[in-house]
Amino acid sequence: MSEEIEQSDSGQDGDRLKDQQTAAVIAASSFIIFSVVYWFFQIQSVRELLELAYG
């Protein structure tokens, strides 16, 4: 009986870990993609401004 409870607990722990890691991958990849796009356009706009100012 106690072994079954332990197995169930470790199964729940495994699910919880997988869930936390999947959530982290979803959120982290979204932030990384957003940051790459955001900073690309920010740097691009500064380059265009500098070209307008100095040719």
Place this chain on the structure above:
Amino acid sequence: MPISLLGPYGRSIITAAVIAAMLAFTLSYANEYAHGSLLGFFEWMETTWFGIIGKTWGGVFAIIQAFHLLSMAVLGGTILVSEFRVLGIFLNEISPQTVVQRAHSTFVWALVVVLFTGVFMACGVATKVYYLPVFWYKMLALGAGMLFHFYIRMPLYSNDFSQLNPRVLQMTAIASLLVWFLVAATGRWIGFSG
């Protein structure tokens, strides 16, 4: 909503749903509608005590701003030290859990000061920041950063690191650095915007 209703991947489903909702809000007309409806609120902010004090006494505004910047520096420091430890760049002789947990308590205090002083400063210049797109980027980054920190990062880091996939840990640390860098950079840009 009880997470158990969503099955074993409740946190992942909620995370994906929140990101999809934020994307839909940002890319749709709901964004413009919400922006327009908030003008009255921002005008009211300038009539509050915080707004009147911020506009009348520049010295008080400057002191509050100094505390805002100091707490941002502390907040950034806690993020740098924890994420660099998770990435294995320094403090490798101390366990990552110890570094993360100790930095977290300082992070919470710094965040409270950042929010309080930030609200005060926003009241003083409410109608100015309302028209600045970078202010809204900062609010988006701050909201996303707080959600990420308390809902994703801390629950993940509270586990034994040896049980976690190192790539997931690295991605989480890099995302955390990027989102708080965005908060700091957009905050600095508000200062540059007149």
